[in-house]
Amino acid sequence: MDWIAQHGDLVSALTGVGTLIVWIIYLQVFVSSYRRQLRATLLITRGAGDEDDTRCFVSNMSAGPVYVQSVMVTLETEDRKIVSAATDIRDIQDKTQVNSLDRTRQGPLHPGQLKDIGSFRSLMSHGLKETDASPAVVRAVLVEVLGVYGSEDLPVGARRRFILVRSQGGVRIEGDTIETQQIRKRRERRQLVHDLKRDK
Template sequence: MFDWLTENIEVVQLIASVTTTVVWIVYLNIFLQGFIQQRRSSLLINRGGGEDLDSRCLVSNMGAQPIYLLDVLAATEGKTAPTLASVVDRKELRDGQNERPSEVTGQGPINCGNYVDIGSFRDVVERAEFHGLKEVENDSKRLKLIVVAATNQAKHIVAASREFDIEGDGDAVAVRPRSVEARQIRARRKRKRLTKLLEEIQRKRSGEAVESAEIDRL
């Protein structure tokens, strides 16, 4: 055995070098994957404090970095295409007595592991209807919420969406999520579409709703 190793020392050294290289590549890949996962944003959109329209709409930051909440968009079915409007501002609290920005808008920084209360789902629906979305609260309607934020590490926006069914009528209206958690919008082309939609909404007078087939592609 020793004689064979001596005769084939170059082959053995080559195999050992290749094996060591492969092991290091595997470890490096595991490290990079873990690092990327830690740096990724993770936004949650939850219903809390009940199941009706008075339950709270909560936006949480579960990523490793603080974020700045730019907007919360609500989408419903329109006449020819889905309709989208901003619902991040608490228009129901604009009475001139609220001096702190946090009292009249949901915009602002959210630290890691923290959340912001956007308002009740009733508030969200009323804001959406105020900006031109068709009446959500009758029979069974789909409400899609899209959270848009910025980070100090990303050149582009980060976003997530979650859909809810508004079921029932009168005092028996329930808010039911269609999925267990929010869907992260990570694809570059989808974030570009969302940026264009956000810019279009911001150009509208008083935040009027916009119709676009792009909403269903997010």
């Protein structure tokens, strides 16, 4: 106690510094949490089943709505990659009987909402029709969803790669990774602008 009384000014200074450090750490945690809430988060998942007619879903796990502006599909073969826009839905039998909103994969996704963007077979058909390639040569498919989120000045996006596993029983669709890759770096998001121009 005598030591504390003799060094009261030092103890007060150390206490003040300690309190300041605690508040700085708290502020960093708060800002980091706030930034995470502002980030757009999209999930690309596979529906029930594992064949090529299995549905592909996009879910919005962001705090606010995301407007899906474009869906890009990259088909990977042994010797090349085929990139194509798959925003428009082509596999519609009678387009005169279908609402115009049902003929596109564009549209708003509210927080927690899930959107069916079609079967993997229909997504792959865009690239296959443009190149006359055979479905048998496709080894993997990369699904990329681009959109607009809040007041962000650049597009947001997410991508996930799926592998096609062939056997005597047919084709299985398997996710190459468990998680959906979020496109958040500004350099990558600037590249999304060029991808959107491709899907005019």
